[in-house]
Amino acid sequence: MKRMLSGIKPSGQLTLGNYIGALKEFVKYQEDYDMIVFIANLHCLTVYQDPEELRTNLRDTIALYLACGLDPKRSTIFMQSDVMEHAQLGFILSCNTYLGELNRMTQYKDKIAKGESALTAGFYSYPTLMASDILMYDPDFVPVGEDQKQHVELTRDIAERFNNKYGETFKVPAPLIPKIGARIMSLSDPTKKMSKSEESNKGCIYLLDDPKVASKKIMSAVTDMVNQINYDPENQPGVSNLLTILSTLSGRSIENLVNEFEGQGYGTLKKAVANEVSLLLGDLQVKYKEILASGIIDDVLKEGKEKAGRLAGVKLKEVQKRIGADL
Ligand code: AQP
Numbered sequence: 001m002k003r004m005l006s007g008i009k010p011s012g013q014l015t016l017g018n019y020i021g022a023l024k025e026f027v028k029y030q031e032d033y034d035m036i037v038f039i040a041n042l043h044c045l046t047v048y049q050d051p052e053e054l055r056t057n058l059r060d061t062i063a064l065y066l067a068c069g070l071d072p073k074r075s076t077i078f079m080q081s082d083v084m085e086h087a088q089l090g091f092i093l094s095c096n097t098y099l100g101e102l103n104r105m106t107q108y109k110d111k112i113a114k115g116e117s118a119l120t121a122g123f124y125s126y127p128t129l130m131a132s133d134i135l136m137y138d139p140d141f142v143p144v145g146e147d148q149k150q151h152v153e154l155t156r157d158i159a160e161r162f163n164n165k166y167g168e169t170f171k172v173p174a175p176l177i178p179k180i181g182a183r184i185m186s187l188s189d190p191t192k193k194m195s196k197s198e199e200s201n202k203g204c205i206y207l208l209d210d211p212k213v214a215s216k217k218i219m220s221a222v223t224d225m226v227n228q229i230n231y232d233p234e235n236q237p238g239v240s241n242l243l244t245i246l247s248t249l250s251g252r253s254i255e256n257l258v259n260e261f262e263g264q265g266y267g268t269l270k271k272a273v274a275n276e277v278s279l280l281l282g283d284l285q286v287k288y289k290e291i292l293a294s295g296i297i298d299d300v301l302k303e304g305k306e307k308a309g310r311l312a313g314v315k316l317k318e319v320q321k322r323i324g325a326d327l
Contacts, residue, residue: 004033004176005139007040007080010057011049012196014064016205016277017184020248021145025178027069029143035075036137036308037065042080042087043130046123060288062297064207067287078304080133085312090132092319096162097128097154106150131155136315137308138171146182147193149175166322181248187221190237208285211278218242218274219267229261229269239266242273249276 006026008018029035039061044054058079065077080086102108105127111119134142134155142152152175159170186192186203198204205214223238231254233240246269247254261269291297320326 001034002140004141005036007038009040009043010061011044013206015196017194020181023068030075039079063288063291066291067284072300076307078308082305083308083312085316090129093131094128131158135170139173141176142173143176185241190241211281215274223266246273
């Protein structure tokens with residue numbers, strides 16, 4: 001069985017973007033792949049997190065993983081910081097990564113372009129930790145949103161470099177990008193990605209939003225003056241984003257939706273999106289509450305830590321042997 005690996009950073013409440021671009025896909029993939037899914041809590045620390053909030057976000061993230069349908073019997077679900085080999089391999093890989101490569105990472109370049117001066121060394125080097133998260137488990141595929149493709153490309157370069165220097169050690173993974181929904185945009189600024197750490201939360205639907213609040217955000221989504229429902233991300237990004245959300249949640253093709261809404265106003269499309277999103281949130285939130293009440297989260301994490309820890313222990317030993325750190 002081919003292996004797939006992915007993680008989500010609990011740097012805030014999970015969003016509809018995380019659901020459509022990642023969680024919904026993970027649940028499908030677990031049917032056909034050996035899925036390894038982790039909660040990337042070390043990655044959150046690149047910017048300050050309130051410890052109490054981080055703890056809450058961690059618990060909510062795991063509960064939402066399970067509520068979305070990830071099955072701990074089929075998939076390995078664990079917390080990154082529970083498997084200490086990640087940080088150790090991350091350092092070894094950072095010694096096989098050039099500064100020029102890190103300087104070219106989009107997220108770093110964006111922050112520099114915005115003139116941010118208080119960036120941490122962890123933020124600068126986190127792509128090497130991400131490479132470690134991936135290469136540790138020899139996955140065949142890494143499912144990612146469009147914005148994360150660059151990280152998988154860097155990971156591939158690091159793996160190839162290491163393999164050339166020290167001998168075949170890591171499988172070189174391929175990114176897997178969903179055809180639709182790889183980039184859900186902000187409702188208030190559809191030229192920007194919907195992000196959990198967005199400053200104003202008007203553009204972002206959180207999976208734990210009250211469905212009424214979520215509907216309001218959708219009804220106020222920014223559209224355009226064209227007054228025609230077309231799928232045209234460049235010229236009509238807001239309307240195209242709404243169509244993408246509706247298509248991914250309803251399972252209907254965009255073409256089919258464009259035909260159905262032909263000649264109708266944006267309000268009708270928004271209502272249809274709000275209904276679909278409300279149904280999703282209502283269902284997820286019932287399951288989320290049941291999971292929190294059942295107390296299974298600790299058991300899931302314990303089992304995940306053991307399963308992932310076994311694989312990581314073997315891989316790190318192999319790496320240590322390759323680099324001569326195994327006396
Ligand atoms: N808007 C999105 N559309 C489609 N996919 C998305 N993903 C995130 N946002 C969208 C996908 O979710 C997975 C986990 O991402 P993450 O939460 O670990 O990191 P991120 O992409 O940096 O998410 P945020 O919300 O933008 O976090 P902050 O604001 O903290 O930086 C990935 O597969 C990602 O592509």
